[in-house]
Amino acid sequence: MEHGFPLPPGAVIGILGGGQLGRMLALAAARLGFDVAILTPETDAPASRVARQTLVGAYDDPDALARLADLSDVITYEFENVPAAAVERLKALGAPVAPSGLALAVAQDRVAEKTFLNEAGVRTVAFATVDSEDEALEAARLIGVPALMKTRREGYDGKGQAWVEHAADAGAVFAGLGGVPCILEAPADFTRELSIIAARGRDGALAVYPLGENHHEGGVLRRTVAPAPAAAALVDQAERIAAQILGRLDYVGVIGIELFELADGRLLANEIAPRVHNTGHWTQDGCEVCQFEQHIRAVAGWPLGPTAAHARVEMVNLLGAEAEAWLKLAGEAETRLHLYGKREALPGRKMGHVNRLSPL
Structure with a gap:
């Protein structure tokens, strides 16, 4: 073909x-x-x-x-x-x-991811590689405690991670995570969690959405409020981070970048997701062109669409049986309901989301 x-x-x-x-x-x-x-x-x-x-x-x-x-x-x-x-x-x-295999490989390994980000000129928390109980103890000594230990691969929604509260316990925490390759991360003293959704086309054009402010419960994203209140300097910093990452990866498509905002106004990158992202679901009803259409446009080689917000949105994930309130939610004038068609509402399972709109 x-x-x-x-x-x-x-x-x-x-x-x-x-x-x-x-x-x-x-x-x-x-x-x-x-x-x-x-x-x-x-x-x-x-x-x-x-x-x-x-x-x-x-x-x-x-x-x-x-x-x-x-x-x-x-x-x-x-x-x-x-x-x-x-x-x-x-x-x-x-x-x-698209996106490329490089983007996938970087995002699949937390050590490779943070190493890539640092090499791209993007700041992250301090981190150390952990491949054994002895290395866990040494990493805890170098990084300090408390620190967060995560499996290098396949953890998501708070799974595959545990806090090291005391340096002497680092080996036991490593063993408790299955003794698989891990990363130890210094905690980020952040004031809030943000994300930026951005896209890069086949011609190198960039399209960046307004910042979202994210709130997690039990390691799972609960809600995103966007556009997040943010000074122009903070927005510029986030957009520079997105441009550095997308350019370095020679990326095509939509990417989600999770950020920590520190008290001094600096942003640290937490992780990247080389795909459309849960924190970008608000764009479906709050933006001129949503992240899903933008991704299709990018991979198909079409021009990227405008990303301006035309409403303020609170996106809330519907977990488990919460989606059974579909009739009530459908009756709320300010609410847009998105259900995923999953057959079984297991506890904690993402069954859908709602976008609640208000004027900018």
């Missing part, structure tokens, strides 16, 4: 992953006239029910990847735990993939 950008309507966007982000990407792609093919290990995945075609298979299944490459004009992914080797396999088959 010939791949030429910009892709015309009727082209096929392949998506690795069938969850809610893939679903919302597929809906955005359909509105622009694209068809979507999903590769997911799940049957009856949320994204499958709004896509033209679903391939059910493992992300590293060579046959499934070959079929996706054959079907698709460009391939993207909805979450960063897709094996980087799968992206390399797709590239070897001649399929364009």
